[in-house]
Amino acid sequence: MTTNKFVASKRLAAALALSLIGWVSGAQAAATIAIVNGDPAGVGFNDATAVAPVGGNLGTTLGQQRLNAFQAAADKWGATLTSAVPIRILATWEALTCTATGAVLGSAGATEVFRDFTGATKPATWYSFALTNKITGADEDPATAQIRARFNVNLGQAGCLTGTFFYLGLDNNHGANVDLVTVLTHEFGHGLGFQTFTNGNTGAQLAGFPSIWDHYLLGSQTGLLWKDMTDAQRAASALTGNRLVWTGTAVTNALPGVLQLGTPGLGISGPAAGAATGDYLVGTASFGAALSAVPVVGQVMPVVDQANGTGLACNPLSALNALAVKNNIGLVDRGTCTFTVKVKNLQDAGAIAVLVADNVVGSPPPGLGGADPTITIPAVRITLADATTIKAQLTHRSRATSGVIGRLGVNTSQYAGADALGRALMYAPNPYQGGSSVSHWDISAFPNQLMEPAINGDLTHQVTLPQDLTFPLLQDIGW
């Protein structure tokens, strides 16, 4: 069924390429990107409903404003990339899947991939269609648009994320609505090549060959590039949190000028730390003292108030637990009561900081929500797996000491979104996030980046330095 769909798309693209090209990016663009209007009369780009100008979009019909927004996103890339071959994006507005509280906004992607063509920088490796054309200098399949895009014509209507609409302005002033230009810019980025075609869940390569992406993706835990791993190694690598990194030189060289220094973290050391010695990811709290470059240092001591040896700290601490955490970093378990209740109880007992052990598997650890202005000590969440590792070293503690030293703060020598060696982190959560993992930046990147798995509201429309690392990555793969 999907093959037929793409054949249909090919025919449509060929038929419409000359007659229905809605717009072509400006003469100053280094690459020409055309939006091919694939909608029938009266629908989508051809919707003649009269509208008022919005945010610099001067279209007078709904359809024209939609087309203007598409072209604005295309122009961002057209002004950034270089290619002698025009890039065609076959675009339509369709009834995509919706519920009242959720909706597919749209989809986009390369229609074809190529390998072993003249000029390919890596043999036996898949390249996106548009990138292939850029390298060969010819259109390798003139009957087919390089990118296919479908967007939701019903968004905002009853039953389709009711009341939330696409903002069609070009000024990013989207308010509570969805900024179409940003979403399009992100999705076009994938279509241009910001993705691996290898299945990150199974590790299987597309038709047995790696993607150009896989030549730059390194599992720092194994020291292997994805192109050199087995399927099982790739699948495992996709779950390694902050150990999946991009090794391309363009990104690595540009990264210090884009990302900010400062990564929150927990260091474990001390005479009894043993196998737990090392650095750990933390999820910071929306209450209490913020982590800073001046770390909070103390012995890690667990609260134990449950029969199974865990500690929920949902009530004022017993004398023994209070003795354990006083002037130390308390370790409690998630569950039953709010984070703020737990942390407040430990603060009242004299703890200098709190580690909340997650009670479900998952990495990286999410933050701690809640608000209580009376809490003045820092608190963080650590993963269940990390908590288990640390707890294993606490079994021989005394009532007031453990010999396991925690160091909670911000590492000011490490960029937010990079590993200790300054390589950009790619998104590799555990469990695997279907479709989001691997082909996006890690969500720890700050300032926020266009090609993170969730589009953040503070993004600009920039795809280049010094705001964004997307273009350097595309340069690494051949753009």
Next chain:
Amino acid sequence: MCKTKLQATSLAALLSVLVLAASPAAQAADGAGMRIVRDPVTGQLRAPTPEEFQAIEAQELKAKAAARATTAPVAPTEVRRADGSAKLMLDESQMSYAVMTRNADGSLTEHCVTGADAAQKVLSGKKVSLVKNGKNAKEHAHDHE
């Protein structure tokens, strides 16, 4: 040119749901056609109401899920070219989908996932929300315990 799409369902008991052979541009991304229904009162064809549309789509998704469960995935076909290169047509499983969901507190979360199946899982609430460490408290403000 129409054909009956649903049979022997509670919805079909009220409505004859038809699928028009629409132009590719008008087709939904899942390959289904444009949905119309026969009004049970007037007998006339008309566009489905939002509630009818949701019911139709739920039926289709259920049918597709059942089909996927019993059908082995088809390997993509590589086309060898005269110059020694090769090309491969991609399908929906390689497309990037932008999906937005409204959280219990009214805030919105946008996800970018690859493939129609992953997009459907997000809408079904099976995907863990993305939370940026220490810089997006809005997304986890309701996660207190």
